[in-house]
């Protein structure tokens with residue numbers, strides 16, 4: 001995996017430390033060549049395939065970042081790749097996928113509909129579906145962030161993780177809780193269409209309509225037949241936070257103003273959460289998950 005995925009920096013945030021009343025660090029996952037942490041899970045999964053599976057190729061569905069990561073890793077390894085996307089996926093992500101040389105199929109208006117097309121390709125052509133989160137190899141790949149954190153900041157007390165399907169939280173949570181069960185795991189989602197957190201409250205997987213949000217990478221269902229991440233998130237997450245759009249925007253602005261970082265909405269939910277939230281125990285790490293935005297999107301944030 002080291003040949004494809006490099007460790008990412010951890011930087012101190014003076015501004016957010018002031019707000020949280022604890023030392024706050026940012027784990028810069030936007031610094032991967034694909035602009036998000038999803039390269040970790042994709043690389044671990046593709047490296048686990050047999051030669052025959054590699055020849056038949058891979059397919060995936062995603063709100064963008066997982067598709068980009070899978071396409072990139074497949075390209076590096078010479079594996080054929082088809083990405084199925086909904087029509088809601090932003091233009092920047094679409095263009096990037098095509099430039100990576102993947103075949104792209106657009107269908108429907110939700111990730112769940114793109115997933116159906118993916119299964120068809122699996123049945124028709126024997127392609128391996130690279131799950132965006134609900135797969136042990138993908139979860140373990142995302143967990144390498146936890147391994148890096150243990151070296152970079154062994155005394156970490158709380159990790160704040162943007163939460164969608166829960167692969168990221170499950171991987172990091174598994175590694176860190178094993179090292180020290182007292183490390184607190186906080187999952188943050190937007191209020192709109194928060195499928196995992198709503199499912200956890202109900203005690204069963206729910207389906208919600210996708211609403212527009214600044215954190216578009218956190219949209220998407222968790223799968224009615226979810227096998228791993230629902231139960232893992234339930235047991236590993238100490239605290240679940242739901243953020244209004246206004247707070248996500250404040251998070252974005254704080255990263256831009258104080259760190260000169262342009263990231264996507266999903267990556268800024270942790271900063272939004274910390275802004276008016278004193279934290280009982282530090283150091284705290286925010287996972288800055290990705291930066292796939294375009295000028296047009298940034299302009300709409302500025303104007304709104």
Ligand SMILES: *Cc1c(COP(=O)(O)O)cnc(C)c1O
Nearest residue numbers: 065164165166167168266289290
């Ligand atoms: C996928 C993604 C997440 C959430 O990861 P899950 O494993 O689905 O919970 C957060 N931020 C960004 C930028 C992502 O692409």
